Amino acid sequence: MKKETIALHAGYEKDEQKTMAVPIYMTTAYAFDSAEHAANLFALKELGNIYTRIGNPTTDVFEKRFAALEGGVAALATSSGMAAINYSILNLCETGDNIIAANQLYGGTVTLFTHTLKRLGIEARMFDVHKPELIEKLIDEKTKAIFFESITNPSIDVPDFEKIVAIAKKHNILTIVDNTVATPILCNPIEYGVDVVVHSTSKYTTGQGLALGGIIVEAESAKEKIKNNSRYNHFNEPDASYHGLVYSDTPFPPFILRARLSLLRDMGSAPSPFNSWLFIQGLEHLNLRIKQHSQSALEIAKWLKNHPKVKRVNYPLLEGDKNYENAKKYLKGGASGLLSFEVESFEEAKKIADSVKIFSRVVNIGDSKSIITHPASTTHQQLSAEELELAGVSEGLIRLSIGLEVVEDLIADLEQAME
Ligand SMILES: *Cc1c(COP(=O)(O)O)cnc(C)c1O
Numbered sequence: 001m002k003k004e005t006i007a008l009h010a011g012y013e014k015d016e017q018k019t020m021a022v023p024i025y026m027t028t029a030y031a032f033d034s035a036e037h038a039a040n041l042f043a044l045k046e047l048g049n050i051y052t053r054i055g056n057p058t059t060d061v062f063e064k065r066f067a068a069l070e071g072g073v074a075a076l077a078t079s080s081g082m083a084a085i086n087y088s089i090l091n092l093c094e095t096g097d098n099i100i101a102a103n104q105l106y107g108g109t110v111t112l113f114t115h116t117l118k119r120l121g122i123e124a125r126m127f128d129v130h131k132p133e134l135i136e137k138l139i140d141e142k143t144k145a146i147f148f149e150s151i152t153n154p155s156i157d158v159p160d161f162e163k164i165v166a167i168a169k170k171h172n173i174l175t176i177v178d179n180t181v182a183t184p185i186l187c188n189p190i191e192y193g194v195d196v197v198v199h200s201t202s203k204y205t206t207g208q209g210l211a212l213g214g215i216i217v218e219a220e221s222a223k224e225k226i227k228n229n230s231r232y233n234h235f236n237e238p239d240a241s242y243h244g245l246v247y248s249d250t251p252f253p254p255f256i257l258r259a260r261l262s263l264l265r266d267m268g269s270a271p272s273p274f275n276s277w278l279f280i281q282g283l284e285h286l287n288l289r290i291k292q293h294s295q296s297a298l299e300i301a302k303w304l305k306n307h308p309k310v311k312r313v314n315y316p317l318l319e320g321d322k323n324y325e326n327a328k329k330y331l332k333g334g335a336s337g338l339l340s341f342e343v344e345s346f347e348e349a350k351k352i353a354d355s356v357k358i359f360s361r362v363v364n365i366g367d368s369k370s371i372i373t374h375p376a377s378t379t380h381q382q383l384s385a386e387e388l389e390l391a392g393v394s395e396g397l398i399r400l401s402i403g404l405e406v407v408e409d410l411i412a413d414l415e416q417a418m419e
Pocket of ligand 1: 203
């Protein structure tokens with residue numbers, strides 16, 4: 001089945017009410033038939049609902065559908081994208097361990113890795129996505145994951161997946177990719193050998209800026225890497241907190257099983273069933289939306305490139321962009337609605353952001369309404385000129401998230417703002 005069809009049907013069996021739309025199971029807990037039934041559920045002898053922090057029937061449809069869309073074997077939805085990213089690392093690391101992560105990452109992920117996880121004794125060793133050959137010398141026996149984004153936010157780079165995955169395979173280390181910006185429609189990292197995919201579903205999945213959510217997807221390859229691998233002893237030895245369960249010995253995908261039974265149980269960033277339902281609605285037309293976002297963004301990128309006030313345009317599928325070859329290879333049918341461009345000065349960029357009428361000044365992406373951000377005066381305000389340069393954010397940089405408005409209207413809006 002093609003992805004466009006999967007997005008409409010996977011994971012939902014109509015119950016006796018035969019509802020076409022997936023029902024919202026707004027409940028905290030579920031009744032057991034008997035004490036024995038309860039005992040079997042807790043012991044995983046039988047699968048079923050126990051408590052919504054661990055699982056919910058509406059969320060289950062969303063998880064199954066998303067796993068199918070990414071080509072994975074299981075998924076776990078969380079209350080936000082940051083929760084999904086945090087769990088994907090905590091599922092592998094303890095104090096003294098390290099991960100290798102791209103320099104070019106979402107701001108919240110950077111602070112999670114370099115401040116919050118650091119306080120827990122987990123070290124992030126950073127690499128430039130344009131120099132994957134430098135990863136190898138960062139690896140040691142305590143390295144538990146290599147983490148990068150498929151289209152980076154906000155720098156809009158496309159890494160060379162195959163080069164990174166080859167290094168990870170050689171050392172038997174799991175790769176984790178944040179596929180938020182590309183969406184499962186434009187890119188399936190699992191096809192290139194990635195083991196775990198994470199998303200903020202707050203962006204293109206809902207598509208209308210309606211709700212916060214995240215999801216972790218496990219590829220079949222994760223179990224092969226985890227099983228009997230001394231890097232991942234906690235998957236191969238009895239878990240005292242779950243009656244001595246050995247995650248890699250069960251018939252279930254071990255990464256998601258442990259994230260659910262251990263992390264969700266103990267840390268609790270569970271999604272609302274209502275939000276899961278919103279994401280199911282979003283997936284039904286994600287395919288149509290992301291292609292339109294991408295087509296409009298490419299048109300605007302081309303228009304900006306010819307504008308006399310524009311010094312540089314960053315869009316991976318724009319010919320001449322430094323990511324063009326990787327984008328052609330790894331992205332299918334578009335590069336999303338995210339683009340950025342540079343004008344001469346801080347003042348000029350600020351004036352443009354202040355003068356647009358259709359674009360909203362918002363720090364978000366992936367909404368059906370177009371968004372403009374001037375990082376130097378907002379998200380990156382606290383950084384020094386030097387730090388801005390390291391982050392690839394110049395004072396005159398403007399980021400756009402192109403929505404679903406008619407592209408001529410968006411160009412006219414930019415044109416009047418840039419006069
Ligand atoms: C927004 C975003 C996140 C964080 O997701 P939330 O749902 O806001 O917690 C993570 N990664 C990327 C690439 C994002 O754009």
